[in-house]
Amino acid sequence: MEDVLDVRDLRMRYGKTDVLSGVSFAARRGEVLGLLGPNGAGKTTTIEILEGFRMRSAGEVSVLGADPAHGGEAWRARTGVVLQSWRDHAKWQVRELLAHLGRYYAPYSTPSVTRPWDVDDLIETVGLTPHARKRVRNLSGGQRRRLDVAIGIVGRPELLFLDEPTAGFDPEARRDFHDVVHRLTDREKTTILLTTHDLDEAERLADRILILAGGTIIADGSADELGRAMSGQSEVRWSRDGQRFVRAADDATAFVRELFRQYGESVEDLEVHRASLEDTYMALVRQAEHGVPRRLTAVAA
């Protein structure tokens, strides 16, 4: 099947600074990709190039089979961008705004995808039904972000871009947002590219995680695969004679076997923790910052 996203050796240079120095990745239909990386690593630059909002310096980029720099309006109709609202459309009512923005997508309906999304159904999906008649400026922060998502998906996009979608969310709003994303991927088979700083969120939402550091992708795989591929990351905890022990082990299984061989039944409260995504992430980013250029690719079995 054709890749929805195909990025090869993408480069971006501002003046004399290389922000992206050869980024390559791809996404299949229905996949959720989480793009992680430290501040200034180029996440937003990457996503804006793919959205067609920013021109690249070099490299080959194909988004839904077209170059986003020359996408055209029919291409635009198949993509969705979730933007952070601020004070725009303050006087519009929620339903009025969604109905208006939906109109532009109607000519781009296909036999398989009816565009736009039925406005009441959409409002229901993002949980804004009680607020449909409210003016945008009277929405709470969380409600506003749901509206942002609704605007991003009103055209039933095949590919959705989410740039730090839950920045500034409280835990409840974040959970609601995750539900919306799950519904979108289950029901609509939407391909999603999201950037986030929240590793827990990435682990929860993304099928595949890309870590961008030093202008290039340093890791590409599911959270599990990345954790497994980074050796020496398991943490073993146990107690013996009332004393607690914690050790990091390269090979947890061998370590535990040895532990039992030596101490047998006096070992109690045994716990083995595989590296969390956070540990993996920190280790990888630290490695990249110390100039060990390598790419960790965990290919799905």
Next chain:
Amino acid sequence: MNPTLVAARAGLSRGWIELKQTLTTPHDLIAILITTGGFLAAMIWTRHTHVPGTHFSLGTTMLVSVLGLNVVVYGVITMGDLLVTEREDGTLLRAKAVPNGMLGYLLGKVVNISGQITFAVAITLLTGAFLLTGLAIGSPGSWLTLASVLVLGLLATLPLGAMLGSLFPSQRSAGGPMLLLLAGLAAISGIFYPITHLPVFLQWTGQVFPMYWLGLGMRSALLPSAMAAVEVGHSWRHLATFGVLAAWAVAGLVLAPVVLRRMARRESGSTVAARREKAIRGI
């Protein structure tokens, strides 16, 4: 369904929705009424003063000329201000993220601003008809001329406003220079006093810009024909009015899409976020 046509229709209804919002939001409505009311007060104050060399009320002449000034205020200032503001707050970026959204957005602005100016002209004329004497609003010819000057004036000024709105980086930086420009132009465009009393080089400068011709066009529509005597060349100069306004309109309609496209190309989520940061820190 033709996508361009669909977007154009959506743009028209967008403009109508925005216009209703403006006219039902107390803050916006009061802003329109204060501007219009301020001018009206000045006209009523000078209603017994005569235009030099005539026995005609200066207040009435001013009221009519101010309609011309209004076209520039709405076409250039309001349009420019809306564009800067909505570029800053991300409205424009949303339009860019929607297929043919920019077309709908711009048409919406045109409808919204045309509606606002029609509203302002209506209340000015209504008040004038009751409180001032000498308005020639009885004949269909007057209304026809008024309507054509209005339409041609909007064609000449809206592209200018859109371009100015594209060039200024933020609303803060735009307000001052724009108002200064407007005040300077009004002074040499015969809005408050006949231009023939100015030094010749200022007369010429004034006649380069649309404001003078809009004032003249409005006077030709709504003042008795004898008042042409105090104008340059003792005539309403209809042909020149049409020619100058049309030239501005053509130049604007050719240049504005280029400038707008350049501006829109630079808009992205991070540019809007950066402006938000800046604005929040500035408060």
